[in-house]
Amino acid sequence: MFKDMLENVRKKCPLIHNITNYVTVNDCANIVLACGASPIMADDKDEVADITAICTGLNINIGTLNSRTIASMLIAGKRANELNHPVVLDPVGAGASKLRTDTAMQLLKEVKFSVIRGNISEIKTLASGSGTTKGVDADVADKVTEENLDEVVAFAKAFAEKIGAIIAITGSIDVVTDGKKAYCIRNGHPMMSSITGTGCQLSAMTAAFIAANPEHPLEAAAAAVSAMGYAGEVAYNRLSEMDGNATYRNYIIDAIYNMTPDMLEEGAKYEMR
């Protein structure tokens, strides 16, 4: 199944509009290209409606948000909704500042999202409307483990149901659910947390996967999450002794570039709960 999801990205080459932070934007663009889609970045309120209209998917990431770009996120999100384009939200650092939490909540209120992808702390912040996120990483107290996995799945399903979006919580175990079915994904490598932007990259790639697979948004989102984690494994296995997080960053994008649908199908490690 995941195989078809990636195959469709490569076949359809969807154009993805990204309103994203300036920290990881280059990596987001390159991973979107690596998976076979095409990125465009535009964040001015006077052009985002035009840009979104020529795309087939929109990715909104609130890292390094500002008053100018918040307005653009709302305009683009609403326009994408009118056009029935899938929209991904990456609530980077929601809970770390009032502005981020408030912006995320406003976006949830005014824009219909297809997928919301974040770490457990960010998603908990969205579910409760407030939070104590430690920067842009998940709180240690919040980590998803084998012990609390059922609890996290139940929480994610309930929030997905309530909000009407696919929820993708990524961490050492990833949970992707539409409220009914949940994929628990065990791809990835701990070293991924030593690179900035693997989450941002995944959100951008998720927009590409769901744009190319409109009939299967849950499977498409799960396939994107699995592909990112699997790329982290492949890239880790390439590292030599002197390589560190900078080379690892490049190798992850390289692994997506070279990932065939069959490789993803074989490499994906998941169960349904």
Add this chain to the structure above:
Amino acid sequence: MFKDMLENVRKKCPLIHNITNYVTVNDCANIVLACGASPIMADDKDEVADITAICTGLNINIGTLNSRTIASMLIAGKRANELNHPVVLDPVGAGASKLRTDTAMQLLKEVKFSVIRGNISEIKTLASGSGTTKGVDADVADKVTEENLDEVVAFAKAFAEKIGAIIAITGSIDVVTDGKKAYCIRNGHPMMSSITGTGCQLSAMTAAFIAANPEHPLEAAAAAVSAMGYAGEVAYNRLSEMDGNATYRNYIIDAIYNMTPDMLEEGAKYEMR
């Protein structure tokens, strides 16, 4: 001839002011350094006139433009004109939104450019004042091929003549013309389109080449285009099986860093039409 163009960049180390998008800005800075010049990025309206004054060339790139930076582009462009500094325009995504098309047209009206570098769709948009660019890539219908090359050369020459600037249309075959002579350049590799920003990088590097070769702007621009394409070939030949677009990106900049004037002279593939 191309040999001397690169040699002069290395010898004179021109300082290049870039007002460019936040997606590929780091790569632009590193490729400017790789070719032997020195980059400075500044986009606030209260400093761009000062910054441009201490530089010898200006590169204006409209990717991720916004109301704040559009004003800065105009101020910097006019100041560079007063000082007789060469100015490059990269009309990224012109035709993809009204804001980009209008901004590109306004820049053409108020600033005198030495070189305009874009893909065929972007340049067609500038020539006609409107367009249907698919995002930031050239439309398939617009591709430059051996079949339509004469037509593209004639179009580029006419536009160069009309606008009074060197036109550099890059794609599978590149056309660089001042309206009289046209270089048709066959360097490059298709994989370059799987990286974000090879066009942006080339525009920044072109500013360095023309700043270092004020007597030979056409040859300088053609040499920059050829150098970028040749770097794409050299980098491609270095790739191993697991390398993808992220490593390729690094290798292209590395190839510019290691390119000697003699290597460029030998590697350049072009004809005049």
Add this chain to the structure above:
Amino acid sequence: MFKDMLENVRKKCPLIHNITNYVTVNDCANIVLACGASPIMADDKDEVADITAICTGLNINIGTLNSRTIASMLIAGKRANELNHPVVLDPVGAGASKLRTDTAMQLLKEVKFSVIRGNISEIKTLASGSGTTKGVDADVADKVTEENLDEVVAFAKAFAEKIGAIIAITGSIDVVTDGKKAYCIRNGHPMMSSITGTGCQLSAMTAAFIAANPEHPLEAAAAAVSAMGYAGEVAYNRLSEMDGNATYRNYIIDAIYNMTPDMLEEGAKYEMR
């Protein structure tokens, strides 16, 4: 001693707030991660006070400053001062435009900095209140050499004393002083100047080092400077014939990632003056 400084960063994993330029921001984030700390980038005036409050250190870098971010720098700096968080200033390009010089002077007036790190031209600009910086690189006339080292040390000590901050002047020889003691550091490699952002990366990493070593700010800053230079040496030694500045950039961050406290202790080359 330097050994303990790095060990504490790895042990405490301080969260560092960066208000920095969009050119080198990704590298700054990755090097902060590489040394064992955690970065967060946020520059909107409505969230910087919140963000700085959850961090333990702040890094202000004026590259690509604008009216919006200047206000944020002041708010964040003052908030960090109230909370007794260490604050680093990187006065990128001070002297290159009136806006940069004025902003740097205003920051010095309104915010108490723990460390100011720049090249000799930038630091001279701050000391005199005006300057003739050539872009973002040090003037040739300003280079720190064995011949003028005593003079530079005296200048740096006097400025550190006057301003009440540690001054870190980096170049072919680095000088780090609190006004009383000065570390003269001879790590590094000339090829580091062919990459954009080694200075910015060092400033971000310095914030991590001083945040993790509140009792030893001078030693922490000197250790960060030495670590960066040593990483430049290690990375240089890894380069193969076709590698250039892009690969070198990655290898430097990799070298920080793999640098153990013992390696730093052994690799550090300095004397006190």
